[in-house]
Amino acid sequence: MTIKDSILKALENFSKPVSYQEITKYILDNKLYAFEGQTPHATVSALLGDFIRKNDTRVARVKQNGAYFYYLTKNDLLAVEEANVLLQDENGSKKGTKACFSERDLHVLFVSYLKSRGIYAKTILHEESKNSKDDTQKWAHPDIIGVKFAKFKSATSSKLLKTLERKDSCEIISYEIKKEINSDYELKKYYFQAVSNSTWANLGYLVAFEINDNLKEEMERLNKSFGIGVIKLHANPFESQILFQSSYKNLDYQTIDKLCHINEKYRQFIEQIEKILSADDKYVNSSLLELEKECDMYYEKDEDILNYCTSKNIPIE
Structure with a gap:
């Protein structure tokens, strides 16, 4: 399995848009790919960006408070609905509205x-x-x-x-x-x-x-x-x-x-x-x-x- 295949495989198992950190964790936990370097998170993030830059129709992303969340386009409707409530708690107020970096x-x-x-x-x-x-x-x-x-x-x-x-x-x-x-x-x-x-x-x-x-x-x-x-x-x-x-x-x-x-x-x-x-x-x-x-x-x-x-x-x- 190539690293891109492992990313697609990981995305198959999520029913909502997810961060590159979550995708990397899934790949490592399930041993889908053996990374050679010491920075698997950076590698996955760069390749997800590659999917988007090259207009690969299999992967899409949404943006919330400065961070990107990725999903398979075949799950597009579900993903968009999930994105709309991604940062909402049970009372409808936003969680974590602070961006992920300062x-x-x-x-x-x-x-x-x-x-x-x-x-x-x-x-x-x-x-x-x-x-x-x-x-x-x-x-x-x-x-x-x-x-x-x-x-x-x-x-x-x-x-x-x-x-x-x-x-x-x-x-x-x-x-x-x-x-x-x-x-x-x-x-x-x-x-x-x-x-x-x-x-x-x-x-x-x-x-x-x-x-x-x-x-x-x-x-x-x-x-x-x-x-x-x-x-x-x-x-x-x-x-x-x-x-x-x-x-x-x-x-x-x-x-x-x-x-x-x-x-x-x-x-x-x-x-x-x-x-x-x-x-x-x-x-x-x-x-x-x-x-x-x-x-x-x-x-x-x-x-x-x-x-x-x-x-x-x-x-x-």
Whole structure:
């Protein structure tokens, strides 16, 4: 029996849509397939995604609160009815309306994407800021800040830029991350949160794991009017897409000063950027290493990303 056959066999034994974890457990418990690797859950999740991408008519899925549940299309009517009550308890109130992963679980994926683009990035926690319980401070700073340094093939060009236009030696970027943007209301709420949180930065982005395609036109309008870019994050972060580019603006030093005052980790990150920009050439590499220590962890290998997504219940396409 192939692994795809074992998945189909497992689905035969469920009368409702089920998660990839339930399918994997059934395969393992009934010894339908002997997995060679150490990540059977990730393998099953990837192959279920393969069924969907290739429009295999045997398998379909429904989505509930950010997670996918799979079923055989020949059980379509039963499955749809089950999906409608999947998260309902006996009184009709929803169970587990919290999604199966948290917004902050996405940070390591997004930082991995940024690192692949040469951007150093760090999470800034709102609860660590002064006056964090004050509602007026909720939109003070973004979820993640990043910096990208200009690189030239010629060392002479780098020195010239650093001497004449030091401020152009890097771009400082603000990122606001959301799990999903499903409605026009959510789009405007999150977009203007990103606007508020990025006033200080050269570039600002709203990032989301799930985005309703019907909102693209409104996103484009907001992007043209306010300049905040939009990024679609994928479970494989290296497949993430910039849907709309951010408009460049000069740094707002007064707001940077305010943020340095209210959040120590933000201040440390800005301080490291300043050290790199002012360092002699022979100290630049050591200063970059210091900055990297300030940054979030990230993944470079697909296997590590699959393991992480599986452990956090992040849907894998």
